[in-house]
Amino acid sequence: MRPRNMALMSDDDRALRPTATPGQRVDAIQAALDARGMAASEAVAQLSHLAQEEWVPRNGARVVARAWVDAEFRRRLLANGRDAVTELGIAMPPHHRHLVVLENTPGVQNVICCTLCSCTAFTVIGLPPDWYKDLEYRSRVVRESRTVLKEMGLDLAPDVEIRVWDTTADTRYMVLPERPAATAGWSEAELAGIVTRDSMIGVAKL
C-alpha cells in the first residue's frame, strides 16, 4: 500500500519506489512553484517562447552575413562582439559580458566547446544540440580535434591550423565562417540564409 505521507517513509521505503521520469520531475517543480504563487507557468511560457523562437541561429547568421558585406562592421565585430551584435538588435544575457568572434581563414579553423558544462552564446547562435553537450564531444574535441572534426564530416587539410576554444568562464565565443566563393553578388539576406549553427560552432564549413 502506498504511504500517504512521504515524510514518514523510511529510506528503505523510498528506495522501493521507482524513480520519477524527468517529465514528472519537471511537472512537480513547476506545480510546487505555482502553488507558492510564484507564477512559474507564466514565466515558463514566456521563456519557452524565447528559447524556441528568439534565441535561434538566425541571429548569428545575420551577424555573419553583415560581417561578410560590411568591412567596418566586421572590424567592430572582431574588436567587441557584444557591442556589434547589439547593433543588430541581438541581446545577450547580463552574465555574458564579453563575446569573442573567431574568424576562420583558409589556414585556420576555429571550433568552440564547453568541457565543464555546455555553455554557448545561445542568444546569438542558438541553444546547442545534444552532440555539443554529450560526453563524447566534451571529452574528445580538445584532445583529438582533427579526428573529431573528420568524424563530423569536416576533413581538414593537414596544414590547416585548428584552434579549439573551451568556454570555461562567462566569455562567449562564436565562429565567423569563411564566405563561400560561389556567393559573389548575393544580397545580405541571401547570405544569412546559408549560415548554419554548426558553422558558427566551427564543426562545419559552408
Place this chain on the structure above:
Amino acid sequence: MDGVHDMGGRQGFGRIRYTRDARAFHDDWEVRANSLYAFAVRRGIFNMDEYRHAIERMDPRHYIAASYYERSVTSLATLLVEKGVVTREELETRAQGQFPLAGPSAPGRSNVAQRSRFDIGDRVRVRVDYVPGHVRMPGYIRGKAGVVIGQSPPYPFPDAHAHALPAQDEPTYDVRFRSDELWPESSEVALVHAAVFESYLERA
C-alpha cells in the same frame, strides 16, 4: 572539485553522435526544464555558478547516465530544496516517485590574495590548486603554461559565487595552450584555449 563533469581530455569515449543541424529540444519537458532554471536565476533564487556546481555535485553514475536537461532538472530541484523553497518530500509526492538530487557541497573559497594582472602576450602558468568546491579550471590545464591572448571584463569569482561567499570580481584571460604540452605525445596538434580566472594564474 575534481568531478566527473570535468570531461576535457578524458579517453575512451566513442564517436560523436552528430547529425547536421540537430534540434536543441526533443520534448516539451526539456523546454520547460530549461525555462524553469532560467526563471529561478531571474528570480534570484540562485545564480549560474550555484546552478553549475549543483550539476557537478550529482552522483557520478547519475551524471554520466543523465541527459543534459535531466542534469538541469536535478540541479534546479537540489537548489530549490537547499534554499528552502520546496521540500524533497513535496517534490517526490508530486512527481509520484523518487526524485534524485545532487550531493552536498564542500566549502568554497575567495579570490587568491596574491594575484597579478596580465597583459596580452604574457606567458602564464595555471596554479596547481586542488579546490574542493566549485572551480572553473578544467583539470587538463592545471600546472600548464600558455600565453595570454585576450582579456574579459571582470566577472563574479565562481569559486566564491557558487558558495555565497564574498569575493571581488576578476577578469578572465583567454590563454592559448599547445595540445602537445597539455598531453605530451598523446594528442593531435592544435591550439587549445581556455578562459582562465586571474586567481588561477601565475606568471610563467
